[in-house]
Structures are given as C-alpha cells and as structure tokens.
Amino acid sequence: MPLGAETAARLDTLVAGTGPVLIGLSGGADSRTLLILAARWCRMGSRAVHALVCDHGFRPGSADEAKRAAVMAREEGVPVSIVRRAGATPKSGLQAAAREWRLTELAREARRIGAETILLGHTRDDRAETVWMRLTAGASPSGLIAMPPLSPHPVWPEGDGLWIARPLIDQTRAGVRHWLSAQGLDWIDDPSNENADFTRIRVRKILSRLGAHGFETARLSGLSETSGVIDEALAGAAARLLLGTADIKPWGGMLLNREALNAAPAGLRRRAVAAAIAMVSGSPLPTPRGVDAVLNGLADGEPATGGGAALTPFRGGLWLVREPGRDPIATVPLEPGEMRVWDGRWGVTSGRDGLDIGPLGADYSGYAGTGSLDNVPGLARQTLPALRQGGTVLAVAGLDTLDGVRTGWLGPALAARTLFAGRPPAWFDRAIALKAGEDGSRNSFSDAPYPRGSDLEVLDT
DSSP states (O other): OOOHHHHHHHHHHOOOOOOOEEEOOSSSSHHHHHHHHHHHHHHHHHEEEEEEEEEESSSHHHEEEEEEHHHHHHTOOOOOOEEEEOOOOOOSOHHHHHHHHHHHHHHHHHHHHHEEEOOOOOOOOHHHHHHHHHHHHTTOOOGGGGOOSSOSSSSSTTTTTTTTEOOOSSSSHHHHHHHHHHHOOOOOOOOOOOOGTTTTHHHHHHHHHHHTTTTTTTTHHHHHHHHHHHHHHHHHHHHHHHHHHHEEEETOOEOOOOHHHHHHHHHHHHHHHHHHHHHHHHHHSOOOHHHHHHHHHHHHHHOOEETTEEEEEEEEEEEEEEOOOOSOOOOEEEEOOOEEEEEETHHHHHOOTTEEEOOSOOOOOOOOTTTGGGSSOHHTTTTTTEEEEETTEEEBBBOOTTTTEEEEEHHHHHHHHHHHHHHOOOOHHHHEEOOOOETSOGGGSSSSOOOOOOOOOOOOO
C-alpha cells in the first residue's frame, strides 16, 4: 500500500473525534513526511491541524533550523508556532531533559488549541533503538513495550487526557526518506544525530552494523508488540489483585490486605503495589526503588516510604497514604471556572471567589469536620486536600462537599496509566470507580468505537 494511503488509514484508527490535532515538527525527514500526510488527511476530513516547533537551543544554528521547519508547515498551509527553551543547558542527561521539556510544551500547545491528539513522526527504527537500549539495560518484559501506535501523554498531570499517536511507526527511516525524496522535497539533518556521545546514536550505529550482517531490526519492533500482548494479560491479573486486596477510600488512601498481597505471585504483587503507590502519591509509574521499599514494608509488616507513598499502621492494619515528604506541598489559588490539578492527585473546579486548595496540615483545629478524620490514619491527615477561603478550612475533598466546587480524585486514572498505559479495559474502569466511591467512568474506550473518516487522497511513492 502506498505510504500516503497507509498513513491515512492509520490516522483513521488513531485519532478520535473531530477536533484539531497537533503535530510535533522538527523539520527532519520523519516529521516533515508526517506533516505533509497528516495535513492532507486533515483537509480531507475538514479537521483543523496545527504544528509546534520546539527549539531546545542546545547548539548554534538551532534557531535557524526552527525557522526552516516553520516555513515547511506554512508551505502546507498549517498554522505553526515556535517555542524556545530558556535556561542553561543541562550538564548531563541532555536528551532526557530535552524530551521532558518538549513533551511538556506539546501538552501546553495542545491545551491551547483544544487538541486531544499529538502526532509524532516516530518510525520502526526509533522503536527498535528504544527496545535495544532497554534490553541492554536489563528491562523486564513490560519495559520492552516501546512507542506503541497510540499511548497516553507521559507527562503527569499536564498530559492527562492527551494522546500521543505515531502514524509512521510501521515505516522504516529509509522508506520515509525515499518517499520524501520522490516528492522532490528535502529535510533538516540534525547534527546531533551523528554525536556518539548520546546513547541512542551509538545504538543506531550498532544496529546499522548488525543490519549489514543480516540482522533484521524489525524483529525488535516485533518483540515490543509481543511484550505488549503479554503485559496486557499480566496487567489484568495485577488489577484484579489490587481490587481484591485494597480497601480504597474516597479521600485518597487505602487499607491493604497484607496477607493476601504477600501470598500473591511476586510479579503480580509488584505491579499491584506500583499502581497503589501511583494512586496515593499522584505520580504514575513509581521508581523500582520506591516500589521495593513498600514491598519490603509489606513483607515485614512495618512502616515504610517509597515513591511518594507511605505505609503506616492504623487500627490494626497497614495503610498506604500520601507521604508528607520533606518539602511542603504547595497551596494554589482556584480561579472561578478553571479546572486545576493539585498535587497530581485531585482535579478541582471552583465556582467561588477567593478559594484555594492546599494540604490540611498538622494543625486542623479550625476544621469543623474534625470528626470525619477519626477514620483517617494520622499520617494521612496533614496531606488531605483542604479547600480554604481567607485561611479558613471550608471542606476537605473526599470527606466533604462544598457548594459551587467540584472535586475529583485522580487515583483511578493514575492506576490506569500505571497498569494499562492509560487504556484500561472497561471492567477495570468501572470496578475501580466503584471501589473509589465515584459515580462515573473516565474510560473513553468503553464508548462506541471511533468513527472512520471518508476516503482519503492517495500519495503515490
């Protein structure tokens, strides 16, 4: 199938709804090809499309390259913005820092234009390189799942509700460049792609040499897909373990059945505990070290902290709650009508003036509902989300309601991201919503299948 038709078919299945889409554009061969094909697909469906060029500013000439990339977008009739990174260049972890900044900026731009889907030009070669790096780092099978066609935006909470789509993920880098050359078009070659100081570039050269000796890098992409199928089954089993061993409270903590968890298979126990940590800490995908610390505490029946969560005894049981931490949790003002995410755990929309949300703190004598704290472990009380006006606590989210204010605990969404990469089966979404005391479901994938677009124009190679 010609690349244009194949990409259009991919976009039909990856992009939901009828709203605008955002393209991450660098001007390289992959992103320019994506720009052309996605722009034409959007025109056929009367869908708005925008592009964002992220200039990291890490080397001379990057600003000129960003301007060239923006010209490419304008030539396709695509509105484009350029954002330039401020601040000093990191002394280490340059590519990781660049990726984090770029993804955050893409999320902000998507919010600004009202897009739910961000298109990136990753190819099968990018996926193979990522799998190889993770293999050599000793990744588990779940760690080998790299660059799926559709995945939730990885930055939390800025990316909550946003999706990353990769329509070119089954194409090779060489094939994409051949297609672009056949159109009589050029692209920007990033000098960083020859810098062997970066792990990805060294891996790229290794795979090139292996390919010259008959190794098919497509096998690495296939390994990633196979790992995804296995991981989905394991995630389902871990989710059932979590639901069966955690008494989840609407204020954001949970009582754990220590005996049942310790008796479960180690791999499933680890996944279930990781999801539980994410739910109470507000940070998806807790570090292995943090998960180990909580697992050790469960095994010994002792208090423990890890991954932003704390295991604490209360009334004869072990509870998992938000760790108070060494640094204070911020208090943020709430603008009427604006939804804010607080501490990565709570979404709040206020219809009242002069309201803010912050931790309840150690001294809650001014809280009129202190009686409702009797069933909350002492360690958890100071991190509870308090709604204040003029310094007076009017309510605690998860324990009270307040006229004109909507609050929602994001624990179920955090569990879904940790266990199912944000795409949980409908049964899990419903079950955990009920466990957490919610009325509805956040899982759009339980709705009717996405509508297909009309026949799209074909670009021959």
